Amino acid sequence: MNAQQLGENVKQKFGAKVIDFETLGSDQLYVTISPDSLVEVAEYLYRNEGCRYVINGGTDRRQQRDAFLITHFFAQDEEKIYVAIHTEVEPDNPQVDSITPVVPAANWSERETYDMIGVVPVGHPDPRRLVLADDWPEDLFPLRYDVEHGVKPPPVEGLAPERLEPPEGASVVPIGPYFPVLEEPAYFRVFVEGETVVGADYRGFYCGICGYVHSCSYCQAVERAAGIEVPERAEYIRTIMLELERLESHMLWLGIAGHIIGFDTVLMQTWRMREPLMWLCERISGNRKTYGMNLVGGVRRDIKPEMYDDVRNVIDKIGEEWAELAGAIPGDTTLITRLQGTGILTTETARELGAAGPTARGSGLAIDVRVDHPYAAYDRLEVTKCVHDSCDNLARVLVRIEETLDSIKIIHQALDEMPDGPIMAEIDEELPAGRQAMSAVEAPRGEVFHWVLTGTENRPERWRVRAPTYANLQNVPPMLEGNALADVPISIGSYDPCFSCTERMEVVDVNSGQVRVYTEEEFRAEYDQPRDE
Amino acid sequence: MIASKLKEAILSLRPGRVTLKYPFEPHDPEGDFRGYPELDTDKCIGCGGCAAVCPARLIMIQDIDQNTRRLVRLLERCIFCGRCADVCPEDAITMTKRFELSTDSGREDMVAECEVFMATCQRCTRCYEPPTPLDRIMEPGFRDDEIKRGGQDSPYEPVKSE
Numbered sequence A: 001m002n003a004q005q006l007g008e009n010v011k012q013k014f015g016a017k018v019i020d021f022e023t024l025g026s027d028q029l030y031v032t033i034s035p036d037s038l039v040e041v042a043e044y045l046y047r048n049e050g051c052r053y054v055i056n057g058g059t060d061r062r063q064q065r066d067a068f069l070i071t072h073f074f075a076q077d078e079e080k081i082y083v084a085i086h087t088e089v090e091p092d093n094p095q096v097d098s099i100t101p102v103v104p105a106a107n108w109s110e111r112e113t114y115d116m117i118g119v120v121p122v123g124h125p126d127p128r129r130l131v132l133a134d135d136w137p138e139d140l141f142p143l144r145y146d147v148e149h150g151v152k153p154p155p156v157e158g159l160a161p162e163r164l165e166p167p168e169g170a171s172v173v174p175i176g177p178y179f180p181v182l183e184e185p186a187y188f189r190v191f192v193e194g195e196t197v198v199g200a201d202y203r204g205f206y207c208g209i210c211g212y213v214h215s216c217s218y219c220q221a222v223e224r225a226a227g228i229e230v231p232e233r234a235e236y237i238r239t240i241m242l243e244l245e246r247l248e249s250h251m252l253w254l255g256i257a258g259h260i261i262g263f264d265t266v267l268m269q270t271w272r273m274r275e276p277l278m279w280l281c282e283r284i285s286g287n288r289k290t291y292g293m294n295l296v297g298g299v300r301r302d303i304k305p306e307m308y309d310d311v312r313n314v315i316d317k318i319g320e321e322w323a324e325l326a327g328a329i330p331g332d333t334t335l336i337t338r339l340q341g342t343g344i345l346t347t348e349t350a351r352e353l354g355a356a357g358p359t360a361r362g363s364g365l366a367i368d369v370r371v372d373h374p375y376a377a378y379d380r381l382e383v384t385k386c387v388h389d390s391c392d393n394l395a396r397v398l399v400r401i402e403e404t405l406d407s408i409k410i411i412h413q414a415l416d417e418m419p420d421g422p423i424m425a426e427i428d429e430e431l432p433a434g435r436q437a438m439s440a441v442e443a444p445r446g447e448v449f450h451w452v453l454t455g456t457e458n459r460p461e462r463w464r465v466r467a468p469t470y471a472n473l474q475n476v477p478p479m480l481e482g483n484a485l486a487d488v489p490i491s492i493g494s495y496d497p498c499f500s501c502t503e504r505m506e507v508v509d510v511n512s513g514q515v516r517v518y519t520e521e522e523f524r525a526e527y528d529q530p531r532d533e
Numbered sequence B: 001m002i003a004s005k006l007k008e009a010i011l012s013l014r015p016g017r018v019t020l021k022y023p024f025e026p027h028d029p030e031g032d033f034r035g036y037p038e039l040d041t042d043k044c045i046g047c048g049g050c051a052a053v054c055p056a057r058l059i060m061i062q063d064i065d066q067n068t069r070r071l072v073r074l075l076e077r078c079i080f081c082g083r084c085a086d087v088c089p090e091d092a093i094t095m096t097k098r099f100e101l102s103t104d105s106g107r108e109d110m111v112a113e114c115e116v117f118m119a120t121c122q123r124c125t126r127c128y129e130p131p132t133p134l135d136r137i138m139e140p141g142f143r144d145d146e147i148k149r150g151g152q153d154s155p156y157e158p159v160k161s162e
């Protein structure tokens, strides 16, 4: 099946409710449907066509179309298709049916879409605010074009985020926002009965460290929309940099995982092995982490043939030591006891909640964008999907260990087969406006997804991004349930989270059992810190 | 179990000491490192190319009078991407190897200014035919944060368009 056929299936099933559909190549489908059929179409794609949910986004198109555009993105991994379902909503009555009841993975992104564009998801089971600050005015939706750019509403004091109440009889253990094992601020309210976790609430998200994947995905989306042909050599260079980034990230992650369970040998050794890789990236790109190599049309820096040996030496050395370390892990009962059978995320839940990357593959879901929706040079290279189905923390460790070794192979193959030639496409004209394209990249943590609608003067009109942690964090509450409290940090750590810092301080008075949330002002007053203006 | 622990011990002992003496001994970056973007004010012709591509939008162009153009760079926001150096037609910007850039004397240290004498067309008194790409980047929306609101973040007056 290709995008055209899938479009025809949808058209046949829903008739006049499908206003229009178009395709981009054989792998991207854009369907515009009437608002009243949104839930049906979403359910059909999700249940009958085997689509996986990606994300939701809203666009203010009142100037062009007198409507808000609400878009749900799906992926059909077996058939290598991405699907966008567009619905136009009247500005006077900004409401659209929520699809969360039938597609649970849409939960967060529908809340975010409401925050940003103000189209109410009717029937959403948990319509709390997700991304805006608590004191942000109720009726100011930042992505609407009539909201002035850079607006700063005055802060309001004494507001707290709405929180989920713990189940009857359970107590709350707040983890975060500054928790010693999670180096970034994040905030979980874990509900416990005795030592056993019975539920959790989480707030705050976003993933940012894997920089190359995002610039790559964005450039690919724009190139696709504008019909720019990227030189083959540039595609190979992108692939190599992506794999170097995966190596670097998985090594960092294994170190952190060791650190979380109190096994710092792993931390010290993986980080030591990783350092030469960081220097290699510095030699190639000019910086150890922010490679800054992608531009629309290709890459800015070449990997010159005289550098090939350098690359090979560094990754071979890593491969050798990594295999040794990986060989020691299965025999280490301390490690195995901490990892095996903890943090269970069932295949069912992982699919329902849209897990991505090693988190999904550790739960037996064989999805990997590099294979399912090949980009850059991956269609010419041999990529193995590393899948484990024990669904626990150990599975997620093993997936990453194997992927690291696989990355090394991929880099070797790419170096062998990389053709000569230019690394940038010639772009002489302004990019066409009003075109759209989707693009995804398999980041170390999972699928990064970008959708771009091009605008005039080489600027995007709308750009929607989904980072993998966004999808994976939604899997945390079910993953924590039934665990001992001591296994919570490694379970949270096991999908390599990457957090933004939007949280507050919750204090539980152990004597009275009272919970109180400090606002930023109170918190600062307590610690006598001036608010920096 | 014991075998595993032994393997781990060997793996840990083999490399010996790897920690560098930095900062007590210098550690120079390798390759074409992208450090502090240095501007050679003698070479700059004030074309504004760097301002147009800078992703951090930290280069501001101000026309003080008909013949003087000021380039203000708020380098605290620099992400060291090197795009400015890429596009500069006069090679006035070099990405140096300098990376130890912290300062304790406030943001003034992070602001670099240069004034360029602009030769103007005798007839239209401008350097280029309007609208130049430069006029476009000064439109609200693009450089909005500094230009339109006079820059809440910026110590400088907004550019007045005539």
Ligand code: SF4
Pocket (backbone or CB within 6 Å): B037, B053, B054, B055, B056, B057, B058, B059, B077, B078, B079, B080, B081, B082, B083, B084, B085
């Ligand atoms: S290096 Fe990049 S961020 Fe810094 S001034 Fe140049 S273009 Fe701007």
Ligand code: SF4
Pocket (backbone or CB within 6 Å): B039, B043, B044, B045, B046, B047, B048, B049, B050, B051, B071, B087, B088, B089, B090, B091, B092, B093
């Ligand atoms: S691009 Fe070069 S010549 Fe043009 S304004 Fe910038 S520094 Fe000056």
